[in-house]
Amino acid sequence: MSISINVQTQDFSVGEQHGALCSDNKSDGAVVTFTGLVREFSSGDNVIALELEHYPGMTEQLLQSIAEQAQTRWQLARISIIHRVGYLALGEQIVFVGVTSRHRQAAFEGAQFIMDYLKNQATFWKKEHFKDSSNWVEFKQSDKQALNKWEK
Numbered sequence: 001m002s003i004s005i006n007v008q009t010q011d012f013s014v015g016e017q018h019g020a021l022c023s024d025n026k027s028d029g030a031v032v033t034f035t036g037l038v039r040e041f042s043s044g045d046n047v048i049a050l051e052l053e054h055y056p057g058m059t060e061q062l063l064q065s066i067a068e069q070a071q072t073r074w075q076l077a078r079i080s081i082i083h084r085v086g087y088l089a090l091g092e093q094i095v096f097v098g099v100t101s102r103h104r105q106a107a108f109e110g111a112q113f114i115m116d117y118l119k120n121q122a123t124f125w126k127k128e129h130f131k132d133s134s135n136w137v138e139f140k141q142s143d144k145q146a147l148n149k150w151e152k
Contacts, residue, residue, distance in 0.1 A: 028100040030107035074106040
């Protein structure tokens with residue numbers, strides 16, 4: 001069982017991350033990955049970029065804790081979480097979550113659990129940039145509702 005956590009400014013290769021999850025891994029039959037991208041809309045406006053800040057040290061610890069909870073709950077063998085920070089243009093990759101397990105249901109649920117907890121508990125601050133303005137992204141009730149399903 002292994003967990004890899006990276007908070008970084010540089011982009012990542014989804015193919016390389018997938019390959020690392022599968023490399024020398026003959027016991028797992030499922031690999032699930034998720035990649036989040038900077039999208040062009042928010043509240044009806046045209047987003048041109050996203051800026052992410054984090055609290056170094058604390059953010060990595062929280063991501064590690066989330067991954068450990070998921071690994072225990074679903075017996076996930078390998079977990080990789082990459083979250084980018086800094087100024088990201090439209091279409092750039094923001095986050096990667098990849099998990100492996102013996103069976104697909106555990107892998108799907110484990111990856112979704114990690115993303116739901118990451119959105120709610122990890123210490124990232126997001127600022128959306130528009131053509132003539134910018135604003136900090138506020139907490140979304142839909143993210144809290146997604147988290148609630150795991151707390152039953």
